[in-house]
Amino acid sequence: MAELTDASVPKFAAGCRWGGTTDAPVVLFPEGAIRLGGTGRIILELCDGHFSLAEIVQRLEEQFILAPKGNIRAEVQVFLEQLHAKRIIDY
Amino acid sequence: MTKCSNPLALIAEITHRCPLHCVYCSNPLELTSRKEELATADWLRVFREAAALGVLHLHLTGGEPLARPDLVEMIAGARQSRLYTNLITSGIGLSRERLAQLVEAGLDHIQLSFQDSTEGHANWIAGARAHAHKLELAAWIREHQTHDHRLAFTVNLVVHRQNIDHLEEMVTALEALHPDRMEIAHAQYYGWALQNRSALLPTRAQLDRAVAVVAAAEERLRGKVRIDMVVPDYHARFPKACMGGWGRQLLLIDPAGRALPCHAAGVIPGMRFDNVREHTLDWIWQNSEAFQKFRGEDWMPEPCRSCDRRKEDFGGCRCQAFLLTGDAGATDPVCELAPLHHLIEEAVREDAVTGLTPEIHEAPFHILREKMGGFWSYRTDPK
DSSP, rough: OOOTTOOOOEEEEEEEEEESSSSSSSEEEETTEEEEOOOHHHHHHHHHHTHHHHHHHHHHHHHHHTOHHHHHEEEEEHHHHHHHHHTEEEE | OOOOOOOEEEEEEEEOOSOOOOOOOOOOSOOOGGGGGGGGGHHHHHHHHHHHOOOOOEEESSOOHHHSSHHHHHHHHHHTTTTTEEEOOOOOOOHHHHHHHHHHHOEEEEEEOOOSSSHHHHHHHHHOOHHHHHHHHHHHHHHHHHHHOOOEEEEEEEEOOGGGHHHHHHHHHHTTTTSSSEEEEEESSSSSHTTTTHHHOOOHHHHHHHHHHHHHEEEEEEOOOEEEEEEGGGSSSSSOOOGSSTTTSEEOOTTTEEEEEEGGGSSSTTTTBTTTTTTTTHHHHHOOOOHHTSSTTTTOOOOTTTTTHHHHHSSSSSHHHHHHHHTTTTOOSSTSSTTTHHHHHHHHIIIIOOOOOOOOOOHHHHHHHHGGGSSSOOOOOOO
């Protein structure tokens, strides 16, 4: 499995995209869909091919000032690695 | 009336015509003819109604969906209705130009079938010279992925006794095509596949080896290729959750516009299927007698009715229950708790252990077809 580093730029894999409605967005992929609210949605909205992992983590840290710093990095990493294994996110 | 949630996926069998004649095809033996097929405008309305009903995924299948000359228009219409579009295809009838048109129209995902690892044998199973074109097509799909980052790519492999021992070679051959996903689906015994079951059902030992091959491939390809395996239910202890439960998540429209809860439901006698030419999809989903028939748990016999697994497998497959026991309301005989489970035990014993295996495996297509024509029935094409 490809290694996710600070410099990696996560983005949707080919053929995976947002769908549903603005109020209830879903991530669509070949054989399924994930309904995402809260943090998951915020993270994936940053996975548009413009931000590196370090930049995504930095933005989240700014947004969630109260969260312990190392935790955000670790949680984002696990989340993106899971989606990578499902071939939804590339980096 | 059992209360229902909205469907999540629509399976559109847009035609039964197909240039392949695969021996494992699960299409019904009585195929819908071309002149009965729904018109483009009908399909586009069905797609709009499906999206309004909450459907997210549209699976375009057949037969061979590419046999419809209006496929580009259908995909554009489906995307306009905000559906995720999946094309399930043999690839025959897809030129590089037409593929580009489909992608331009908004095709999200293409699922390309393969029959075996080598050309002669693959063509023998398909009953057509198809393998070489599939390889060429895979390269064009790859171009769309690398150049414009579009189109998810799944390779689909239907596995049965005649190719299961080549599974490792098949995985290696298909891996070289750079798919995102590999679907390794054991044949399901409906339609033509049921007719050919004695030549297709693998032995337990073959299955165990195949499971080990898939597990090793999953480990090796993690993060590169996602592998999904559909296990052969004849060798399982419990039935599959067919269609995610009857009238619960999916609906299928056949080429003539009939709405079915499952692609094989047409075999069940006495069922009345409403047609999208006469009713809206919403009305059909809520009210059609066929969708009500086995929705929920009221229809369940014992041992399903009091079984903890009924919320996982929904009593298994109604069509299979009918095909094997003559009663669509019986517990799926695949279940080891089913009163008629011996039917499966006998099939596995008789078909798989003493069944036929041809002696030649690798020869030019015309020789295989000539020598082994009587070995199984190729799926025909509708008139």
